[in-house]
Amino acid sequence: GAVVSQHPSWVICKSGTSVKIECRSLDFQATTMFWYRQFPKQSLMLMATSNEGSKATYEQGVEKDKFLINHASLTLSTLTVTSAHPEDSSFYICSARVGLPPGPQETQYFGPGTRLLVL
C-alpha cells in the first residue's frame, strides 16, 4: 500500500524558534497533500491543502505567515512553524492524496504524525 513518512516524529524546541516538518510519499506521487493539527482528545483540524507547484490553500483562522507550506515536488511537502510558541504544541499530521477523488478505496494516506512541544 501507499506509504507516507513524516520527519521528525518528535520535536522539542524553545519558544521563538522555527521548526520544519517534512512529509514524503514514498512509493507514489501525491498531487495533493494536506496538513492537519490535532489537539488532545480532539478531532483532526485541517490547516491547509497543498498542491504541487502552487501556493497552499489555508483554512480560515490559520496564519499562512506562521505556518509556511512548501510543496516543491510530487513526493515532498514541508510545513514550517515559524516563531513557535507553547500554544503551537500539538500533533501535526500530513496526508497525501493519490489521483482524483472520489474512489472506492482510501482517498488519503496519512503520515505517522509529528508531535511538537514548544517550551
Place this chain on the structure above:
Amino acid sequence: GQNIDQPTEMTATEGAIVQINCTYQTSGFNGLFWYQQHAGEAPTFLSYNVLDGLEEKGRFSSFLSRSKGYSYLLLKELQMKDSASYLCAYMDSNYQLIWGAGTKLIIKP
C-alpha cells in the same frame, strides 16, 4: 461549523458487538469514511461508503443511508486491540474530508 456528529465515548465488552453511529448534514456529498486512530498515532483507513447499504470487511462493517445522513460502523467479536478512537468523515462537494470529533471506544475484558 461543519455538521457531523458522533458519540464522544462508548464502552463495550471483549467478544461483543458495538455499533458507532455518525450523522451528518451536507448539501454536497461524495462519500463517507471511517478511520481508526490509536492514541498518539495517525488515523488508518477502515471503510468508504458512497452508495446506500452495508459494506462488510471482516469483523468491521459500515452502513450508509444518504437520505437520512446517517452511517454506522459495526465492530464484531471485539478484541482489546480495538480500543481506539473511531473517526467518521464525509467528503464534501469540494472533495475535502470533513471530520467528526471521533468516538473513543473502550473495550473491557
